[in-house]
Amino acid sequence: MLCRFVLPLSFVLLLAVSANAEIKPEVILEGLKCPTGVAVQPETGIVYVSESAASQIIRVVDGKAEVAIKEFPHDEYGKGPTYLMGPLGLAFMDKDHLVVGDGSLKDGEEVVRVYHVDEIGKDGIKADMGKQTNPLKPSDDVPGEGNFYGVAIDQDAIYVTSNGDDKKGWVARCPLEMDGLGELTRYIPTKEMVDVDAPAAIVISPRREIVVGQMGEISEAKDSLLTFYDQKSKKLLLSLTTDMHDIVGLAYSPKTGRLYAVDYSWADPKQGGLYRLDAIRRDGKQAIKATKLVDLDQPTAMAFNADGELYITEFANGDGKAEGKEPATGKLLKIGEGL
Template structure:
């Protein structure tokens, strides 16, 4: 049941969708091994990518990939196909500190890792070189969790989606005070709130709500939800159908405040894409209008830079284990200003 509260401001501002010019993405990197996360470094604008099947984090330097953090452990995810996974979600605490959501260990062992990134051209860090949180502890009959797919930052608070448990589907939180990393704890049991599986996407709205995309079942139904939570009370402010298949990434444009999303569409990757999510009224009720802006094959994450350019990772069809049979086809795209 929806709480009767005012609609989040960043969502209210765009009740009427405007016409978008034709979008022509530029391929920045290709041949990546299942990229799953993307973040833009503050002040420098450098783009970082979690290349999960390669067990590393890279950045774009002069149009080429440079390894920043390497040698993450490797876990496996999926059933036919099975993918190797390592680092997942990315976000920056500040200019120098990169937060990495872990997918490289077994559920109950995975952590959030924080790295002081080296300057361009310097030797890559080992995955164990950074600070790390505790794993999420078991809670009663609920085991510890992992697969920290999405990461979002607000004023020293790190929020992450945890996909290791289908019973409650958690958002977890940890506070970082200067150099001290606090305890990683369960924050919101999202499935209990909305009765839909798999929190994946996460962002902080301009009004500082925690915005979560519930992916739903991996089938051909558009059952994803767009949800808003209050940071202090943890209460659900708003939950609406997102009109997409599998919502895995969210980002607010720094120029317009508009909300954008990527849909992975597990059951039929050809249906995936980039969407703008607008608030409209339909039959007197508040709903989400999902406007598809671009067809994309298996998009996994998106992030804006300060100029309003948008970067999107595409998972691709091979993890690169045997390049002769399944060459890695993951990509990093850039869309110019204007969103």
């Protein structure tokens, strides 16, 4: 039995009263080079994965990977090891349109790309064939920004987390207009509002709040925040500590309404995993409890299909070469219904 309780703000979590059964992820694909995003096409259930270091987006058809979008440019990320970085976050706008957050260009040049998936044949299409937004413009002391790690879409707009060289960290917004894409602009200065670095995960709640996982410093343990913002006013509704290291993915189950997160855990990869986030009261105040459900090897993204099956990408050893290992060990995993 699952119980909801009314919260003072429109904050959507569920209170758990029973434990999950043991979870055993199924490996769908392996040998991936820095997988960083995953999305499930509505109606068809076809899974798309951004294989960032391979500069491509692949999709799973009849259990096998095929290249869907190829020949992205590439940038580099990190300071020992460094990784090639191409497409990042993925989300479907509707059945026909895939939205891709860019990591393939220099900060200040990166864009959000949109592809009509019906135009993708068996040999795939080139990255420059999609529509794209403008880059984020520099202003005052804020440089041009990039690294659009997370993507979330509501009926009026595309939202992306922007976490490149800009020390503030932003949620950027692109309105959806009758004739296409509007201007991509900085929308919510998340670091400025919560004084924690690195917005990464983003999702729209069932009540249409913007929900952001503020990753925090990669060298610090358990400093990630879960934050809720009003879409129109941009007001911070709620900011909660999580006892998680580096939240990089968030998703609501379409079957139960529960909120789940994946923790990359940069400083200690052995702590990475899938978590369920449950509403609780702590010292009389609204809080959450993060319950670890399964250990994962540096998970990077997550997405449910309509049946409640959960797909997760694991970064693992990145592109293999960075760790002196061959081949790369990134994976696409699936967890069955029940979450």
